[in-house]
Amino acid sequence: MKQRGSLTEKTGRAVGYRLGGNVALVLQGLALGVILARILPPHEFGVFAVGLGIITVADIISNAGMFQALVQRKDLRPEDETTGFVLQLSFALVLGTCLVLLGPYFARFFKMPGLGLLIQLQSAVLVIKAFSLIPNTRLMRGLAFDRVAFMDVVSRLLGGLVAIALGLRGLGALALTGGALTTAVVSTGLGWYFASGAIPLKLSRESARALTGYGTGVLASRIFNDLARRVDVFIIGRRLGPEIVGFYNRAYQLITIPLFQFTNAINQVLFPAMAKVQNDDERFRRGFLGSVSLSTMVAFPMLTLLWTCGDVLIPFLYGPRWSGAVPLLTLLSFAGYLRVINNPNGLVTQARARVGAEAWRQAGFTFMIGVFVLLGTIWGITGAVIGVGVSTSLYLFFMTRLALSIAAIPMADWLRALKSTVLGTVAMSVAILAAKDLLVPWLPSFALLATLSLLGCAVYLLAVRFLLSPVEREILERVGTVLPVRLSWLPRLVLGVGQKRVAAVAAD
Secondary structure, eight states: OOOTTOHHHHHHHHHHHHHHHHHHHHHHHHHHHHHHHHHSOHHHHHHHHHHHHHHHHHHHHHHTTHHHHHHHOSSOOHHHHHHHHHHHHHHHHHHHHHHHHHHHHHHHHHTOTTHHHHHHHHTHHHHHHHTTHHHHHHHHHTTOHHHHHHHHHHHHHHHHHHHHHHHHTTOTHHHHHHHHHHHHHHHHHHHHHHTOOOOOOOOOHHHHHHHHHHHHHHHHHHHHHHHHHHHHHHHHHHHHOHHHHHHHHHHHHHHHIIIIIIHHHHHHHHHHHHHHTTTOHHHHHHHHHHHHHHHHHHHHHHHHHHHHHHHHHHHHHHOGGGGGGHHHHHHHHHHHHHHHHHTTHHHHHHHTTOHHHHHHHHHHHHHHHHHHHHHHGGGOHHHHHHHHHHHHHHHHHHHHHHHHHHHTOOHHHHHHTTHHHHHHHHHHHHHHHHHHHHHTTTSOHHHHHHHHHHHHHHHHHHHHHHHOOHHHHHHHHHHHHHSOGGGTHHHHHHHOOOHHHHHHSOOO
16 A cells, blocks of 8 residues: 555645646636736737746746756755755846846837836846745645645735736736736745745855756756747737737737646646656656646647637637737647647656756747747738747757657657547547537527537547547556545546546556
C-alpha cells in the first residue's frame, strides 16, 4: 500500500486543486471580462495590452529566474530564500525606476498618449511581486495548490471589481491598471498569510552564485518565451493602432483559457514533481508523456469550441462592437493547438536543468515571430496572425526534438500520446460545424452555444474513448489513481471503465 504522503498522491491532489482553482478563475475571468468589455471600448484594451506587455517583460527580468531556481533546488536552505529575495528586490527597484523615467518615451514611440502614465503606475507591480517570492516558493515546494488557488481567485476577483468601479468613473485603461495593482497587493498579502514563517537575515555568496547560475538560463528562456507572446502585440500596436490591438488581445485572452489556465496549471504542478524524479528515467518519461496526453485532452476541445462557435460567442458575450475579434479568434485557435502541444516540452528542459538549450530556441522563436508578424502586417491583421501561426509551427518542431532527445523518448511514443486527442478533435469540429449550419436559423445565441457545446463534447468523448491507444489508456489510468475523489469521475468518463479498474493500477 502506498504511503499517504507519497509524491504521486501529493501531485495528484495538487493537480485537482489547481484545475479546480482554474475552473473558478475561468468563470470569474469571463464574467469580469464581459462586464469590462461592455464598459470600455476596444482601443482602451489595446493601450492596456501594450503597457502590460512592457511591464510583464520587466517583471520577468526583475524576477531573474529566482522563483524557478528556489523551487528546483533539491535541498533548500533558509539563506537561499533570503538571498533570492534580496536579489529580486534589487532588480525590481532598478527596473521600476527605469520604467518611471521611460514612460513618456514609450507613449511617444507607440503613438498612444495615455501609455506613459499607465506604465509608470504599473511599475509598482515589480516591487510588490518581489515581496511574494518567499511565500510563493514555500507554497509551490509544498504543493499547496489549494491555497494558491484560493489566492488567485480572491486577488483577481478584488482586482476585477476595482477595475469595474474605476471603469464606470471613466478612467479607461487606467481602470485596468488599478485592477492589476490591486490583484498584486492582495495576492502578496495572502501569500504571506498562508506561508508565514521565520526569515533569517542571512545572505550567502554561495547561494547567490547557485541561484543566479540556474536563474540566468531560466531568465533567458522566460524573456524569449514572453517576448514571443508580446512582440506581436508591440508590432501590431505600432503598425495598426490600439483598436486593432484591442480586438487581437480580446481574441488572445479567450485562447489563454485553455492554453494557460488549464495546461499551464498541469505543468506548474508537474514541474516540482518532475524535478524530484529527474534522475529516475522511467518515471520522468511517464511524467512527460502524461503531461502531453492530459494537456491536449483537456485543452483541444475548448479550443475547438472557440473557433467553431466564435461568430456566435463574441457578439453574445461582448456585444457587436467586438465583432472584429471573430476572424482573429479562429486563426489564433489553430496556433493555440500548437502551443498546447509544445507546453510540456519546457517541463523536460527545466526539470533537467537544460534551460540554456531551451533559451536558444526561445530566442529563435522570438526572432521568427517578430519577422513574420512584421511582414504579415503588410496585409493587415490577418497577415500578422498567420505569421504567428507559421512561427509557432517551427518552434514546436525544434522544441519537441530537444525534449524527446533529453527524455530519450522515441517520436512514435510521443505521437501515440496525441493520436486519439487529435482524431477526436477532428470529429468534434465536423459535428459542430454541420450542426451550426442547421440550427442557426432556429435557436437564439445562448441556446445555440449550449447545444453546440454539449453536442461537440459528446462527440469528442465518444471518439476519444473509441480511438484511445494502449499508451494513452495507461496514462489516464495512472492519472485516475492519484486524482482527488471529487475528480475521480474524469478518467471514468474518458475511459469508460469502472473505478475499481482505475484504482487497481499501481501509482508510482
